[in-house]
Amino acid sequence: MKPVVVVHGGAGSIVKEYEEGYISGVSQAALKGYEALKNGSNALKAVEEAVIVMEDDPHFNAGYGSVLNQEGDIEMDAIIMDGKNLMSGAVSAVRCIANPITLARLVMEKTDHVLLTCKGASQFAKSQGIPEVPTAKLITERSRERWKKNLAPGSNPLKLQLGLGTVGAVAIDGEGNVACATSTGGISNKMVGRVGDTSCIGSGGYADNAIGAVSTTGDGESIMKVVLARLILYHMEQGKTPEEATDAGLDYMKTRVDGYGGAIVINHRGCLERDETMDIVSPPGGSTNSASKCQGLYQGGTEIA
Numbered sequence: 001m002k003p004v005v006v007v008h009g010g011a012g013s014i015v016k017e018y019e020e021g022y023i024s025g026v027s028q029a030a031l032k033g034y035e036a037l038k039n040g041s042n043a044l045k046a047v048e049e050a051v052i053v054m055e056d057d058p059h060f061n062a063g064y065g066s067v068l069n070q071e072g073d074i075e076m077d078a079i080i081m082d083g084k085n086l087m088s089g090a091v092s093a094v095r096c097i098a099n100p101i102t103l104a105r106l107v108m109e110k111t112d113h114v115l116l117t118c119k120g121a122s123q124f125a126k127s128q129g130i131p132e133v134p135t136a137k138l139i140t141e142r143s144r145e146r147w148k149k150n151l152a153p154g155s156n157p158l159k160l161q162l163g164l165g166t167v168g169a170v171a172i173d174g175e176g177n178v179a180c181a182t183s184t185g186g187i188s189n190k191m192v193g194r195v196g197d198t199s200c201i202g203s204g205g206y207a208d209n210a211i212g213a214v215s216t217t218g219d220g221e222s223i224m225k226v227v228l229a230r231l232i233l234y235h236m237e238q239g240k241t242p243e244e245a246t247d248a249g250l251d252y253m254k255t256r257v258d259g260y261g262g263a264i265v266i267n268h269r270g271c272l273e274r275d276e277t278m279d280i281v282s283p284p285g286g287s288t289n290s291a292s293k294c295q296g297l298y299q300g301g302t303e304i305a
């Protein structure tokens, strides 16, 4: 099996001045995941490594650079899933850590649970020796500005939200194991304690060696209503190609709940798809496989190695 890793940095409009940063961020993430696979790591490790790169990059709405909630604080959601055994770990509304995806992995590996939230997630992080990072160190000027704009009377947080990239990755390794990982700061000016799609299994992501793996992004409340990641895999189980399945899932979300979003999808044979319902601009996306490495903001991307 040819190892493949695909990453995304969210769906929506791209602010011109950040375009280069987005491209560089998804490229580095894809390369990091690819290096992991090339060095013999499994798909799970590859998606975690790729997502960490984007959590550390202030261009994306995850980890450092996350959007702020109503109170000007950062609460983050993340999920990771191993398609080999359907093991999954997630955190929601977690504060003061740099890499929620690693905490999600620890939930999966070190607890009997699938999802830890808020204070419990923070306590668990502490017990695992994860360093506490003051919120101020995770806030960028850009997210603070956006938060302030959203506080103004008559503002439209959802519109200002477009282009704020949740991050994610899907991969298949040489053994045919698939995995997914997704991480986000959620939506700007959200209510304190809001749990988004990202941390919910089947919504923010899903991975099953028998079918494939999906990581989603977009309007979280809509994604949860249709359980988008699992819905796309359901269509693949019914015989649709990754492309057809992604279209069917996104179209259903648009028709039923008027929701927008995007997804990266890989099937158990390593074929991939990237799609979105928003017609503004394509999301930053990057993919690598053993034959070529591509990245770009628009469908197709360009070869980088």
Ligand SMILES: NC(=O)C[C@H](N)C(=O)O
Residues within 6 Å of the ligand: 010, 011, 061, 164, 165, 166, 184, 185, 186, 187, 196, 197, 198, 216, 217, 218, 219, 220, 221
């Ligand atoms: N930009 C995003 O993808 C937001 C995320 N899906 C959420 O609603 O929390």
